[in-house]
Amino acid sequence: MPADYFPLFIMLVVSVAFAAIGVGVSAILGPHRPTAIKGQTYESGMPTIGTARRRVWIRYYLVAVIFILFDIEIIFFYPWAVVFKQAPLFLLIEMVVFVAILLVGYIYVWRKGGFDWY
Amino acid sequence: MNILGISVDPAIVKFIILVVQCIVWIVALLTTFAYIQLVERWTIARIQVRIGPNRTGPRGLLQPLADAIKALFKEELVPTNADKLVFVLAPMISVSCALLAFAVIPVAPPINLFGVEIPMQIADVDVGVLYILAIGSVSVYGTVLAGWSSNNKYSLLGSLRAAAQLISYEVTLGLALVGVFMLTSTLSLNGIVDYQKNFGWLIAPQIIGFFLYVIASIAETNRLPFDLPEAETELIAGYYTEYSSIKFAFFFMAEYINIITVCAVTTTLFLGGFLSPLSGIPFLRDIPILAWDGIWWFALKVFVLIFIFMWIRGTFPRLRYDQLMNFTWKAMLPAALLNILITAGIVLYPEILRLLNGQVTLR
DSSP, rough: GGGGGGHHHHHHHHHHHHHHOOOOOOHHHHHHOOOOTTTSSTTTOOOOOSSSSOOOHHHHHHHHHHHHHHHHHHHHHHHHHHHGGSSSSHHHHHHHHHHHHHHHHHHHHHHHHTOOOO | OOOOOOOOOOHHHHHHHHHHHHHHHHHHHHHHHHHHHHHHHHHHHHTTTTTSSOSSSSGGHHHHHHHHHHHHHHHOOOOSSSSSSHHHHHHHHHHHHHHHHHGGOOOOSSSEEEEEOOOSOOOOOTHHHHHHHHHHHHHHHHHHHHHHHTHHHHHHHHHHHHHHHHHHHHHHHHHHTTHHHHHHHOOHHHHHHHHHHHHTTTTTTTTHHHHHHHHHHHHHTTTTTGOOOOOOHTTTTTTTTTTHHHHHHHHHHHHHHHHHHHHHOOOOOOHTTTTTTTTGGGGGGTTTTTOSSSHHHHHHHHHHHHHHHHHHHHHOOOOOOOHHHHIIIIIIHHHHHHHHHHHHHHHHHHHHHHHHHHHHOOO
């Protein structure tokens, strides 16, 4: 029922308002004396070297891709789990087939060292 | 509807109740956050043979208030290199997501106030658990944007680590719960509590799921054995290195409110939510309060879980990043899949018995 979600909308408005008021009040109450040194990026007290806008390690991207794979799997699992009791044996066999196909990819990633960090 | 002799449109009454409820929820969460953080400082201090905060007010009880005032009155620094808009937006995303996630958790049975039935949760949605996981995913944005917008190498590394860790553990977090839904046949948190009222707490058949969920939720909230994103010894403070004043407090707040939320979810899904554990025991059944279902039981269970979180923080050393990733992908994920298979076995057990007795019913 879409009407069930209306309270969540109110909660969204209230919590965003809380966050905005917090930032606003602090901006009014706090002092503002910015200097060039204060505005510098903090690097353990040393002068900043270069910028942080640089390329990052590919492995983070790989993890994100694997995550998408398994997250979609979970999305399939949830409705399956909810209707599971209606035809347990049939649904179990179906899910075993589905997971078996997925496990091929999982084992491939494992063997290729996709989960190893070094 | 008649209230104090004035006839009011029931829709307006409902709306006002809702808004008041939202504000009460947020205030309650913030107060709980403030005092949990104080209790945690005491607990960690005791574990490390220190005394902890005891100067502000009686026994240090006003410490959270002092911290809040201090956070509000500090100067807000925005680094000159930072992306200003995103820098301000990131803590707001974090804290509002944290507050939003708690909205679907039933903290007590509905109460009747002046003839109006008030549910003790903000929204009773059919897919409550899915909603909490979804909000959890959105709150990753707060972390990632904070690290990126600071334009600080340490922040960026912290946020990348956080993103990789959060999404990795989210997989286990989601899979650990599938067993629960297989038994309850519903995603609604109220439905799950109802199931536990009739069939007993789900921790018994779902003990693997319970431990997987608790471990994954410790990682999800960046708590100590898994707090790589903010490892002080390597990354200064991780993704919120550049934050000061209330914005820093917001990240802190978001972290603790997330702890409350995951503990509340664990309580609701595995420990019977607001149900009383004593209602089945014969001579305790008739004692009021103790045998009644209510928010006190819910709060007790949540606080015990939060205390376990603190205890773990005080006793475990930090993992290395490769251990962290290995643990979720190579150990917890197969365990979660195994748990699903075991749960299927539990559901199928009567069927298998019939199959063995020769009454084949392949549906």
